[in-house]
Amino acid sequence: MSLIDPQLAAILVCPVDKADLTEDEAASRLVCTQCGRRYPVRDGIPVMLVDEADGGPDE
Amino acid sequence: MTDYDSRRYALVNRWDPAHLRRIDKLLPLRTGDRVLEVGCGQGHLTTRLAERGVDVVGIDANPNAPEVSRSDRVLHMMAEDLSFDDSEFDAVVAVHAIEHIPPLDEAAAEMARVLKPGGKALFIYPAEPIQGLYAVPTSMILYGTPFKAREVHCQWLSPAKVRRIMGQHELTETHHEFNLLKSPQFISVFTKASPN
Numbered sequence: 001m002s003l004i005d006p007q008l009a010a011i012l013v014c015p016v017d018k019a020d021l022t023e024d025e026a027a028s029r030l031v032c033t034q035c036g037r038r039y040p041v042r043d044g045i046p047v048m049l050v051d052e053a054d055g056g057p058d059e
Numbered sequence: 060m061t062d063y064d065s066r067r068y069a070l071v072n073r074w075d076p077a078h079l080r081r082i083d084k085l086l087p088l089r090t091g092d093r094v095l096e097v098g099c100g101q102g103h104l105t106t107r108l109a110e111r112g113v114d115v116v117g118i119d120a121n122p123n124a125p126e127v128s129r130s131d132r133v134l135h136m137m138a139e140d141l142s143f144d145d146s147e148f149d150a151v152v153a154v155h156a157i158e159h160i161p162p163l164d165e166a167a168a169e170m171a172r173v174l175k176p177g178g179k180a181l182f183i184y185p186a187e188p189i190q191g192l193y194a195v196p197t198s199m200i201l202y203g204t205p206f207k208a209r210e211v212h213c214q215w216l217s218p219a220k221v222r223r224i225m226g227q228h229e230l231t232e233t234h235h236e237f238n239l240l241k242s243p244q245f246i247s248v249f250t251k252a253s254p255n
Contacts, residue, residue: 005131007114011093015142045125047135048142 003028003041014039015048016056032056061159061210065201069123074103077240078154078183085234085248086181088113092149095173097138097166098156102128116143120159138166143173151180155244157221158184158194158214164224171228176253180230182221186243190215193242221247 002009003023012021012030019034029038030046037056040047082104088094090112099105099117106129108115117128118136125133136142138153139162151170160166170180185193191208198208218235225232230249237245 008116008132011116011143011147013142013144015136015140018144043126044131045134049135049137050140 004044004046012046012048015050061201061213063121066123066127068197068200069101069121069127071200072100075241079104079107081246082152082181085246086150086179088150093147095143095148095151097151097153097170098159099133100124102130102133104154105132106130139169141169141173145172146175147173149175149178154183155185157182158212158216161213163214167224168228171230171251174251176251178251180225180249182247184216184245185212186237186245187212187215218245218247225249
């Protein structure tokens with residue numbers, strides 16, 4: 001069971017550096033493999049906004 | 060800058076089947092084609108394309124859009140910061156959307172980036188005799204006054220201007236038209252340059 005539709009997961013990248021994402025199912029987040037920003041998945045909908053992400057180089 | 064956080068605005072836009080008829084005429088979309096709809100609102104078009112088997116994703120600046128949509132292919136995302144890899148889509152469509160995007164040049168660059176070489180972009184946008192004229196109802200919904208219509212339609216566009224913006228991002232115009240569907244509007248179609 002994955003967090004989001006696998007077809008959608010296949011095309012989503014981090015909006016900052018366009019790097020691939022991995023799923024953190026326990027935390028319901030998509031994590032950037034490059035900058036480490038964590039994007040929330042709310043009710044199955046990934047929120048791919050920099051302002052909504054935690055982590056990454058700024059923190 | 061316009062604040063698109065209004066839930067009411069996410070719900071208010073109605074479906075106009077004429078848009079899909081023009082898209083079908085100008086941009087044949089086949090089952091399995093990967094399509095990005097920019098400014099999809101509650102996802103009228105995204106939902107209908109998905110029902111036909113098009114592999115479509117809709118994005119909107121309004122955070123309420125995914126929730127009020129019937130489709131699970133609607134995401135909250137900004138056109139100038141697309142969260143998709145390069146060359147992912149066969150087509151990008153934006154219906155009454157680009158006139159709302161303040162950083163339109165950045166959004167054009169992003170839309171071109173995610174298009175495959177040879178991919179097509181189709182834009183439907185208002186043919187306003189005065190900037191903001193057709194945004195007065197939206198201005199009333201978002202702000203309760205007609206005087207912010209030019210913030211809503213922050214871009215006053217013509218096919219020549221759209222051609223100039225898109226041309227800077229390897230998008231070549233293949234068609235444009237003026238029509239009077241429900242309101243006077245332009246449609247422009249572009250193709251992304253292929254390497255050969």
